[in-house]
Amino acid sequence: MGFQEEKSATPFRIGLYGRRGSGKTSLINALTGKHSALVRALHRNDIERVYKVLSIKGIGQITFSEMSGTDDMWKHDNFGQESAQASVKETDLALVLFREADMHGELIWFRNFQKAGKPVIPVISRVDALGDGGRVLARIVEQKTGQEPLCVSAMTGDGLEELREEIVKRFSEVFGGYAVKGSLVGEGELVLLVSPQEIRGAKSKESLPQFKLLCELLGRKCLVMSCVPEMLEETLAKLTEPPKLIITDGAHLDEMREKKPADSMLTSFAVLSEDCEEEDE
Ligand SMILES: Nc1nc2c(ncn2[C@@H]2O[C@H](COP(=O)(O)OP(=O)(O)O)[C@@H](O)[C@H]2O)c(=O)[nH]1
Ligand SMILES: [Mg+2]
Incomplete structure (x- = not known):
């Protein structure tokens, strides 16, 4: 996979979250093979965000950002509700770097992304400096x-290839999200909505993101099919071709990633409803 530096802003955003010194900048440099100065730095409520724009061949341009802040913030969950939410919204894929047994703040970030249905990868960083290669911490x-x-060392390069592969794999979800927002799914293309069981008991169905999405897709003359997670295999078996896109909720993303046909893109309702909100603004 080759990386090239690009100047323009991009829709694909990878955020690295970890306290100062956890190795975020080094990891971005190691992943991209670049050691240039960072492109742009912002300071907001003591939280440092640094942006770097690059492109990964086969995926397109990516903006890397890193979120630091003082050690105190990580220990006492003092991130600021608003800026934490904004930062989750601005990130398509998160890497949360763990370095020590005290992982209070790291776990809060991890769960924020999980709750939002965003792909998030836990990373043990600087493993060459840990006696056991990071196994206990992992x-x-x-x-x-x-x-x-994933256990990674920016210094020795251990685990970098696995991390790159994981990033590419997770990006299919983000791609799926933009496929609906952009024009990648359209007339005559098959979209499969895998909805949780709870949808049956939902009261105001009109307000469900699933319903809004159905209207959007039908408006585009997509062919839409829907099932609950346990009926996935049976549904796929009835189709003559794999769905272009499968959409599910955050809790079922991992399961669907395992079971989906290789050619189907995958995304979550959360990623899409956020896109809709952005369009309304
Ligand atoms: N031994 C070792 N040191 C590292 C590694 N990654 C970063 N460092 C060092 O840790 C320090 C902090 O790294 P940096 O990338 O600036 O962390 P950031 O504050 O999270 O961006 C620097 O002195 C790096 O040289 C690693 O994989 N192994
Ligand atoms: Mg840094």
Whole structure:
């Protein structure tokens, strides 16, 4: 995978979250093979965000940003509700860097992204400096997040290839989101909505993001099919071609990623309803 530096802003945004010194800048440099000065720096409520725009071949341009702040903030959950929400909204894919057993703030960021249905990858950083290659810390992080973290060293390059692969895999979700926003799904193309069971008991169905999305897709003359997660295999078996796009909720993204046909893009209702809000503004 080749990277090229680009100047213009991009819709694909990877955010690195971790306290100062956790190795965010080094990781961006290692992932991109660049060691140039960062493009742009902003300061907002003591939270440092630094942006760097690059492109990954086959994916397109990506803006990397990093969120730092003082150690105190990470220990006491003092991120500021508004700026934390804004930052989740501005990020398509998050890498949360864990470095030590005290991971209070890191877990809050991780869960913020999970709740928003955004792809998030836990990373154990600077593993060359940890005696056991980060294994103990990785186990704790896995217990707390429910997701196996990737152990990475920007210095030795260990784990970088796995991280790149994971990023590319997760990007199919973001692609799916933009496919609806842009013109990638249109007349005659098949979209499968995999809705949670709870949809049956929902009271005001008109306000559900699923319903808004259905209207949008039908308006575009897409072919829309819908099922609950347990009926995925049966539904796919009835189709003569894989759906162009599968949309589900945050809680089922991992399961769908495992089960979906390789050619189908995947995204979540949360990513899409946020796009709709942005368009309304
Ligand atoms: N041993 C080791 N040191 C690292 C690694 N990544 C970063 N560092 C060092 O950790 C310090 C903080 O790194 P930096 O990338 O600036 O962290 P940031 O504040 O999160 O952006 C620097 O002195 C880096 O040289 C790594 O993988 N291994
Ligand atoms: Mg930095």
